[in-house]
Amino acid sequence: MELDEIVVLNKERMTLTDAVQRNILRDLGERAPECGGVLGVDRNGTVSAWYFDITGKTSSNSYRPDVNTINRVLSEEWQRVGIYMAGIVHSHAAGKRVPSCGDIQYGIRILKALDTVDAFYLPILEISPSGPTLFCHVLSQNPGGKYLCRRIAYSVAMRTSRNDDLTTISNIHF
Numbered sequence: 001m002e003l004d005e006i007v008v009l010n011k012e013r014m015t016l017t018d019a020v021q022r023n024i025l026r027d028l029g030e031r032a033p034e035c036g037g038v039l040g041v042d043r044n045g046t047v048s049a050w051y052f053d054i055t056g057k058t059s060s061n062s063y064r065p066d067v068n069t070i071n072r073v074l075s076e077e078w079q080r081v082g083i084y085m086a087g088i089v090h091s092h093a094a095g096k097r098v099p100s101c102g103d104i105q106y107g108i109r110i111l112k113a114l115d116t117v118d119a120f121y122l123p124i125l126e127i128s129p130s131g132p133t134l135f136c137h138v139l140s141q142n143p144g145g146k147y148l149c150r151r152i153a154y155s156v157a158m159r160t161s162r163n164d165d166l167t168t169i170s171n172i173h174f
């Protein structure tokens, strides 16, 4: 990958476009838990791309990405338009709003392998009878090199047609 410098992610608040939010809710919100997909950011660190990993492995209590297919999407579709993998969203059953230990360990392995971002988003979409709800988390390294996974806020933005400016269209969610 040819990048002068890595994309610095906002570790206090994830910003995603309304289109990505809609697609996550469409692809994961209507399915049983433990489905997932990949988040892509632009150079500004805004989550503006989504790939639903329909061929990923799911079971009653875990989701494992289809790494080969995702790598192909990254290299053949995202890299050439300046989009970089920056997270994985997957769905959990009601009441499980935080990534499991296995989720975090898997995320650390991906973050170590990526040389394009300085952190990794691990949002969980909780599937509950009242509807799906997104709970955002970020995986990053502290100055001592230790990996931390923290709950963060997110906000939804819409790209205006004339330029690349993003207009925030929602208040901050926690």
Ligand SMILES: [Zn+2]
Pocket (backbone or CB within 6 Å): 062, 063, 090, 091, 092, 099, 100, 103
């Ligand atoms: Zn999980």
